[in-house]
Structure formats: structure tokens, C-alpha cells
Amino acid sequence: xNQVEQSPQSLIILEGKNCTLQCNYTVSPFSxxxxxxxxxxxxxxxxxxxxxxxxxxxxxxxxxTLDADTxxxxxxxxxxxxxxxxxxxxxxxxxxxxxxxxxFGAGTRLAVHP
Amino acid sequence: EAQVTQNPRYxxxxxxxxxxxxxxxxxxxxxMSWYRQDPGxxxxxxxxxxxxxxxxxxxVPEGYKVxxxxxxxxxxxxxxxxxxxxxLYFCASRNWDRGSDTHGYTFGSGTRLTVV
Numbered sequence: 001x002n003q004v005e006q007s008p009q010s011l012i013i014l015e016g017k018n019c020t021l022q023c024n025y026t027v028s029p030f031s032x033x034x035x036x037x038x039x040x041x042x043x044x045x046x047x048x049x050x051x052x053x054x055x056x057x058x059x060x061x062x063x064x065t066l067d068a069d070t071x072x073x074x075x076x077x078x079x080x081x082x083x084x085x086x087x088x089x090x091x092x093x094x095x096x097x098x099x100x101x102x103x104f105g106a107g108t109r110l111a112v113h114p
Numbered sequence: 115e116a117q118v119t120q121n122p123r124y125x126x127x128x129x130x131x132x133x134x135x136x137x138x139x140x141x142x143x144x145x146m147s148w149y150r151q152d153p154g155x156x157x158x159x160x161x162x163x164x165x166x167x168x169x170x171x172x173x174v175p176e177g178y179k180v181x182x183x184x185x186x187x188x189x190x191x192x193x194x195x196x197x198x199x200x201x202l203y204f205c206a207s208r209n210w211d212r213g214s215d216t217h218g219y220t221f222g223s224g225t226r227l228t229v230v
Binding site: 004021041042044045046049053086089091102104105106108 | 149158159190219
């Protein structure tokens, strides 16, 4: 069964600190993995997308890694800001090319406190 | 501004009263999709459309209908809403390219539906 599991479910950190969010997936055939940021009451916004051959991708203070062998990904946030408070969703695309099926994780809710 | 617009943002209705949630995109995207988001669960796909007059069921289509008469619009119809359809709904769109699956999705801001 295609599944995406994220940990932790929630996380509280102090402003300026770094944190790492985890994503494990059992999705086949794998096409790509995406990380989204979802502010409360808003739609998800794309942070990064990585294909099978990529093992790291950065977007400002966000750095995603992918280990396709162990089927794990992480999202590292550097020097956190209050505006980073949001849910972070890991999404795996199940079919290479053509119509792809997105499998969504339940998200990690991050709260950055001053 | 490139965007996906959903209306309404909030809706409270009674069981059995038909309703429509509208979704419109201004990016000339071929692919559009509806998702629902429930606490503790990832987004689940309700219906999707790969182009005008082409729609198909997602993972949780029961109780929903869609139509795609124009490229820009993809309304979600609940003919007889029930309390288990209380949820946060998102519409999304992207370019359709058979040779590539790396196009980004643009999501609407969501519609919070409560059925009492």
C-alpha cells in the first residue's frame, strides 16, 4: 500500500534554531518527492521537488534531502523565523511521467516561538 | 497574478441541501483536481480532470460530482451533503505534460465546509 509517514507530528522550537522534519515513504513506482508548506487556513505552497536522481535541493533556508534507497526524505530549516510556523507536508508522486498520483503525508505542524 | 480561486471560503449547510464549491484558475492549466483534508490525515483526492470534458474519480469520490465544461473552471458539487463531508476542501491545478511529472501544483486557499 502506498503510504507517506511524517515525523514528528508536531514540533516546537525557538526562533533562530534549526530543525529537521522526517518523511518515510512506501510508494512505488516512485517518480518524485515534494515538500509543501501550508499556513493555517491556506493552501499548500511548494518548497522543493526532487526526482529519483537528486539527493538534495535547497530553497533559501529550506534544504530537502532524499535517499531513494532507504525511501527517506528530510526537510531541514535553518535559522527558523516566526513565519516558519506552519504545517509541512511531504508528498510523493507514484507514477513516472503521464498521469501521476500524489500520496500526501499527514504533515508536521511546526511552531516557532520567540 | 497566477492563482486558483475557490469560493466560498467558509460554508455551513444542512444535511441534504445541494451545494456547489467553485474553483477557477487563470493559468491555462489542463489538469485540475479536488482534495479534502481532514485532521490527522493527508490530503485525499476526490476527483481530477486532465482537460475539458475529461474527469475521473480519485480516492474518495463517493457523494461528490464534478464537471469540466471550460478549461478554467472545475466546480465540486455535493448533491446531498452529509455530516461526514464536513472537511477542508482544496482545488489544485497544474500544467499537463505527459513526458514530465515535475510541474508544480498551485492550490487554492481552501473551502471549509460544515454540514450539520
